[in-house]
Amino acid sequence: MIDQSRIQNLIQSGEGLNLEFKKSRDKLNQDVYQTICAFLNRYGGTLLLGVHDSGRITGIDPRAVAQIKKDFVTTINNPQKIHPPAYLSVEEVQVQEQTVLHVYVPESSQVHRCNGRIYDRNEDGDLDITDHTRLVSELYARKQATYSENKVYPYAGLDDLRPDLIDKCRRLAGVWRDGHPWLDMDDMELIKSAQLYQTDPETGKSGLNLAGILLLGNDQVILSAVPHHRTDLILRKVNLDRYDDRDLVRTNLIESYERIMAFVQKHLPDPFHLEGTDRISIRDAIFREVASNILIHREYRNAFPAKLIIERGQVRTENSNKPHGFGVLDPSTFTPYPKNPVIGAFFREIHRADELGSGMRNMMRYGKAYGGEDPQMIEGDVFRIIVKVPEYGSFEEQDGKKDSGEVTGEVTGEVTGEVQRLVQSIRGEMSRAEIQREMKLKHEDYFREAYLMPALNSGLIEMTIPDKPRSSKQKYRLTSKGYDLLNKMKYNSPKL
Numbered sequence: 001m002i003d004q005s006r007i008q009n010l011i012q013s014g015e016g017l018n019l020e021f022k023k024s025r026d027k028l029n030q031d032v033y034q035t036i037c038a039f040l041n042r043y044g045g046t047l048l049l050g051v052h053d054s055g056r057i058t059g060i061d062p063r064a065v066a067q068i069k070k071d072f073v074t075t076i077n078n079p080q081k082i083h084p085p086a087y088l089s090v091e092e093v094q095v096q097e098q099t100v101l102h103v104y105v106p107e108s109s110q111v112h113r114c115n116g117r118i119y120d121r122n123e124d125g126d127l128d129i130t131d132h133t134r135l136v137s138e139l140y141a142r143k144q145a146t147y148s149e150n151k152v153y154p155y156a157g158l159d160d161l162r163p164d165l166i167d168k169c170r171r172l173a174g175v176w177r178d179g180h181p182w183l184d185m186d187d188m189e190l191i192k193s194a195q196l197y198q199t200d201p202e203t204g205k206s207g208l209n210l211a212g213i214l215l216l217g218n219d220q221v222i223l224s225a226v227p228h229h230r231t232d233l234i235l236r237k238v239n240l241d242r243y244d245d246r247d248l249v250r251t252n253l254i255e256s257y258e259r260i261m262a263f264v265q266k267h268l269p270d271p272f273h274l275e276g277t278d279r280i281s282i283r284d285a286i287f288r289e290v291a292s293n294i295l296i297h298r299e300y301r302n303a304f305p306a307k308l309i310i311e312r313g314q315v316r317t318e319n320s321n322k323p324h325g326f327g328v329l330d331p332s333t334f335t336p337y338p339k340n341p342v343i344g345a346f347f348r349e350i351h352r353a354d355e356l357g358s359g360m361r362n363m364m365r366y367g368k369a370y371g372g373e374d375p376q377m378i379e380g381d382v383f384r385i386i387v388k389v390p391e392y393g394s395f396e397e398q399d400g401k402k403d404s405g406e407v408t409g410e411v412t413g414e415v416t417g418e419v420q421r422l423v424q425s426i427r428g429e430m431s432r433a434e435i436q437r438e439m440k441l442k443h444e445d446y447f448r449e450a451y452l453m454p455a456l457n458s459g460l461i462e463m464t465i466p467d468k469p470r471s472s473k474q475k476y477r478l479t480s481k482g483y484d485l486l487n488k489m490k491y492n493s494p495k496l
Helices: 004-013 032-041 065-076 133-146 163-176 187-193 210-216 219-225 253-267 282-296 341-349 358-371 417-425 432-439 444-457 480-492
Strands: 019-022 045-049 090-095 098-105 119-122 125-128 197-199 206-209 231-235 245-249 306-311 314-320 376-379 382-388 461-463 476-478
Touching: 004 019, 004 045, 004 090, 019 032, 032 045, 032 065, 032 098, 032 119, 032 125, 065 090, 065 098, 163 187, 163 210, 163 253, 163 341, 163 444, 187 197, 206 210, 210 219, 210 253, 210 341, 231 253, 245 253, 253 282, 253 306, 253 341, 282 306, 282 314, 282 341, 282 358, 282 382, 358 382, 417 432, 417 444, 417 480, 432 444, 444 461, 476 480
Parallel strands: 019 045, 231 306
Antiparallel strands: 045 098, 090 098, 119 125, 197 206, 231 245, 306 314, 314 382, 376 382, 461 476
C-alpha cells in the first residue's frame, strides 16, 4: 500500500524521466495512455492522477474516482489501445484531503504501441518515434538484449509445444475470466497473442522465444534451449548432510509450479486460519508467491540452479537474478521490477500469479501469522527468500485436532484437505454454485483457487462441458480417480 508521505516526496521531486503528473479531475486526460506506452518502452515510471503539471495537488473528483479507475483498467487491457496489452493496477491515496490515483508502470520486455504509434520517454515527456527508423530499431535491440526471455529460436515452432498444455492453459484462463479471448483462438493465435512467438529484429527470422519454450515446450526442446534448466526441491530436517526427500524438476514452468506447490503441501503444515468467516490456507497464499517468484523472476541465462529447501523452522529459496539493488528488501519502500514480463503476464492470465507487487504483499501479510516472523527477501546476483514456518504438532486446530489440510499419504498422496472436502461434497453432477453452497463457502475466488482448480488439475473431478469452461450450464462430477479417492477416504476413516 502506497502511503501519503511517499506520494508527497514524489510530487516534490517533480516530473522527469520516470514520473508524470496528470490533472484528470473528472476524467482521464487523452494523453495518459501515450505516457503509459512510453514508460513501458523506456525504464518504467510512476503516473500520478490528480496532480497538476506544476505539482499542485488538485485531486480527483470523489464522484469520478470509481469510473476513472474502471476506464483505466479496461482500456489498458484493450489491445486496440495498448498493444501488447499491459496489466497495471491503480491505487487510491489520500493526500492533503484530496484523492490521488497512483499507477506504477514497470519496464516491459516488449515494444508497445498506443493507437498504433510507438512512444518513448525523454526528460521532456513522451516522444512519438514511430517514423524514426533508427530509434525504433535501437528500442527493439535494447529490449532483445536486456530480457533473455525474448531470445528467438527460429528452429522452434508449434510442433515443439505440448498441445495438451496449451489447451490446459486456455481452459484455466477461461475459468478465471468470462469470455477470455484465448477461448476462441487456435494454438498459434494463442501463443502469438501471449507474445511467445516473435520475429528477431536483427535477423528477420521468426520462431518461439525463450518464454514460449519454457512455458509450453516439451522437455526435449526446453533442455535443448536451456540445458541447465532445473528447480531443486529439497526436504532436509533429519539427514542434514543429504536430504530426506527431493524432487528435481526439469520440465515446463506450468508443471514446475504445480510440483513446487505439491512438494510444499506434502511437507509443510497448514494451520487453521480464519479470514472473516471463511477458512483460508495461509500456507498456500505464501508459497503461491514463493513458487511464482522462483519461476517468473529467474535469470534463465545463468546456469545457477534454483532451489527450494525445507528445513526445521524455515524454508529457503535461491534463484539466479539480475539485481536492481543489493541487500534485504524493505516492503514499505520496495518498487517491484519485472525480470521476465512475458512469463509473468502469462502466469497472471492463468491465475498462477498476482499483479506485480501484490503477491509480495500477500506473502508479508500472512508470513508472521504462519511462522511467527516476517519473511525476508534478499536482492543480489542470487535472489533469496527466507520464510519461517511452523512444525507439525506446533499448532492445534479447533476441537483440539490437528489441521486436516495434510492427509495420510497412503490414502490420498498429495491431495490437500480442501480437495478432500470437495470430493466428499459432490453428488452426481453439480454446478459450481451448488458445490459451494453444499460446502458452506461464501467467497467464489477462494473456492476456485483452493478447492475447484486443484481438484480439476489433479483429475479428481471433470467438467460436463469441457469445451466451454464458462458455460452457464457447466457442471462438475467425480472422475474414476475421484471415486477411488472417495472410497479410500471412507475405508480409512476412523470407525465410531
